Amino acid sequence: MRIVAFNYRDIPNFPQSTVHGHAGRLVFGTLKGRPCVCMQGRFHLYEGYPIQKITMPMRIFKLLGVETVILTNAAGGLNQDYKVGDIMIIKDHLNMPGFAGNNPLAGPNDERFGVRFPCMSDAYDRELQQMALDVGSELGYSDFLREGVYCVLGGPSFETIAECRMLHKLGADAVGMSTVHEVIVARHCGMRVFALSLITNKAVMNYDSEEKANHEEVLQTGKQRAEQLERLVSTIVTRLEHNNNFA
Numbered sequence: 158m159r160i161v162a163f164n165y166r167d168i169p170n171f172p173q174s175t176v177h178g179h180a181g182r183l184v185f186g187t188l189k190g191r192p193c194v195c196m197q198g199r200f201h202l203y204e205g206y207p208i209q210k211i212t213m214p215m216r217i218f219k220l221l222g223v224e225t226v227i228l229t230n231a232a233g234g235l236n237q238d239y240k241v242g243d244i245m246i247i248k249d250h251l252n253m254p255g256f257a258g259n260n261p262l263a264g265p266n267d268e269r270f271g272v273r274f275p276c277m278s279d280a281y282d283r284e285l286q287q288m289a290l291d292v293g294s295e296l297g298y299s300d301f302l303r304e305g306v307y308c309v310l311g312g313p314s315f316e317t318i319a320e321c322r323m324l325h326k327l328g329a330d331a332v333g334m335s336t337v338h339e340v341i342v343a344r345h346c347g348m349r350v351f352a353l354s355l356i357t358n359k360a361v362m363n364y365d366s367e368e369k370a371n372h373e374e375v376l377q378t379g380k381q382r383a384e385q386l387e388r389l390v391s392t393i394v395t396r397l398e399h400n401n402n403f404a
């Protein structure tokens with residue numbers, strides 16, 4: 158397989174990855190014969206970037222001709238049934254920065270990309286969610302494959318116990334610091350979206366707990382499930398090719 162990779166620092170006006178574990182490369186190649194572009198590292202509000210800069214790659218992908226965006230993230234599990242290592246298919250989100258007015262589409266609307274008031278009730282493609290469930294079951298992943306609601310916060314501090322309890326009551330199954338901004342911009346310009354959270358740690362909900370969220374655990378769980386996540390995503394990509402039914 159031939160790939161061509163560009164360091165973010167060599168791409169004019171592209172933001173730079175500052176997070177440990179985010180390589181900072183844009184990789185072009187084929188995945189099971191399908192042309193793909195992959196971000197090795199994404200951008201977050203807590204890195205200090207304006208929200209429009211964080212989501213700029215989505216518009217670049219649209220202009221490159223990308224039709225489907227697959228996003229993955231690491232997240233803390235709020236749902237008490239979730240275990241570390243579970244993979245959650247995101248079916249919906251809670252956009253906390255958006256509640257406070259920090260939305261990537263705020264400001265003048267660029268009509269070349271999409272409408273002023275885009276719908277978000279269909280943000281996560283339902284056919285792709287079903288396909289992921291089917292693929293997961295074929296691969297023998299059903300025991301650790303979930304469907305749930307992802308909540309984005311600004312970070313970089315992890316949540317307090319009271320915050321975790323509140324987010325759980327509000328209907329979130331997992332909490333993180335990414336993805337939602339990209340989803341909004343991708344949907345605004347009409348790309349199809351599928352997203353997964355790897356539950357890398359359990360959110361601490363109890364004052365008796367000795368557990369503490371930390372980035373090392375996040376990276377470690379990521380490594381442990383990397384192969385299975387890769388297989389899941391690459392098989393989904395293969396099915397997109399077979400079905401080719403989303404044009």
Ligand SMILES: O=P(O)(O)O[C@H]1O[C@H](CO)[C@@H](O)[C@H]1O
Binds near residue numbers: 176335336
């Ligand atoms: O970048 P993603 O996969 O969302 O990673 C999550 O994990 C990091 C914290 O450990 C934060 O960046 C948070 O957003």
Ligand SMILES: Nc1nc2[nH]cnc2c(=O)[nH]1
Binds near residue numbers: 233234315
């Ligand atoms: N906000 C947040 N982000 C995470 N990323 C990975 N785990 C977590 C977590 O527990 N909380």
